[in-house]
Amino acid sequence: MKMDYSIGDRLELEIVDLNNEGMGVGKYKGFTFFVEGCTLGDKVLFEIIKLKKNYGLGRTIEILEESPYRIESKCIYSDKCDGCELHNLKYDKQLELKRNIVKSNLERIGKIKDIIVKETIGMEYPYRYRNKGEFKVGPNYEIGYFKRGTHDIYPVESSIIQKETADKVIRLLKEFMKKYKVEGYDRKVKKGIIKNLVVRTNKDNKVMVVIVTKGEKLPHKKELIDIFTSQPELDVVSIYQNINPRDTSVILGAKDIKLYGEERLIDYIGEYKFLISPKSFFQVNHVQTKVLYNKVVEYLNLKGHETVADLYCGIGTISIYISKYARKVYGVEVVKEAI
Structure with missing residues (x-):
């Protein structure tokens, strides 16, 4: 197909679908574009940022007509980071979309025809439900998620999909790092100490904290333990240091060092x-x-x-x-x- 547009051009597009990553999908003169910053049913003005043989990528410049399915996200970071997608879409449409993605993948990738995929079973309150949070740690004591489409950290103080305990752990780790000058890991220059933070919480709101470091060096371990275990509103029962020397997308490395408390976090499903x-x-x-x-x-x-x-x-x-x-x-x- 001969293209009469190029990178940097701005086009109008109706968003007719969303892909697995929450990007808007639309066709311009039969050519497919995946566009960030919009939702199902929007009409947008977007800028082309990449062109491939069979598709292009774009960034929303302006929403010309808002979708009837659009809502205001409860997450104040939703337009910047990759922590969660679809939060600007009505929940019933989210459930419908997820069902359609499963059905499409089974048919397109699995080559399974005439398969019945039943309706997605939703939650009464689809927020603050995750019992495990994984956060990136970087220079200038930043803790958060990657900015959409990059490996730059967008700092967050709260996550609407994580339990409130994760917010408290983020705040305390940042306070510890600032007070004792413990540097986060700079992924560009490959320097720094703390790379990632993992927070696990059980049904009783007891917490396991995992500090992921580049090497075995983790200064002020005693002070780190004290700051997490002296908080009356936070029931930390286990603290681990995990060593991950590899520069990959994998959060945890092979070696765990228990710094404090229980070997395991106890949780329940049913009885x-x-x-x-x-x-x-x-x-x-x-x-x-x-x-x-x-x-x-x-x-x-x-x-x-x-x-x-x-x-x-x-x-x-x-x-x-x-x-x-x-x-x-x-x-x-x-x-x-x-x-």
Whole structure:
């Protein structure tokens, strides 16, 4: 297709869909553009920032006509960072979009035709639900998420999808770093100490804090422990240092050093108790996990005589949850730290 436009040009576009990354999708003279800064149903003026053979990328300059599905995001950082997408879209449309993405991927990638994908089961309050937060740490004591489309950190003090405990941990770590001049990791010059922050919270609001460092050096460990454990409004039961020397997108490295408290964080799904390490895979949404697992039980329709294999089971939450419905359940996992 011969293009009569180039990088830097500004075009008008109707957004007819959203992709997996929350970017608006539209066609201009039959050519597909993915545009950031808009939502489903918007009509926008956008600037072309990249052109490929089969598609282009753009940035919204102005919203010419607002979508009837558009709402004001509860997140004050939503237009800048990559912490969450779709929060400027009505929740029922978010659920519809997620269903359509699954159906499209099964048909387009999996080549599965005529498949039934049922409606997405939503939450009553789809905010403040995540029991695990992962944040980047960088120069000038910045803690937050990457700015959309870059590896520059956009600092945040609060995250609408994380539990409030994560906000408090961010504030305390920033105070510690400033007071004791402990530098965050500069990904451009490959210097600094603290790279990432991981916060895990259980149903009882007990907290595991994981400080990810470039090397084993972490000054003022005692003061770090004191600042996290002396807060009456924060119940920190475990603090770890994780060593990650590699400059990749992977948050955690291979080595964990326990600095304080319990080896594991105890959490629950239904009547079952689970011991969670810094690297354990555990569903991040307590409310929806129980909904999901009850749906698994319903669809399996076990009679009590079956043997079930749960592949890539992680900590074994599904295996254990369905165990009382089957004769035997095997959980299979190759990553030791995930168990």
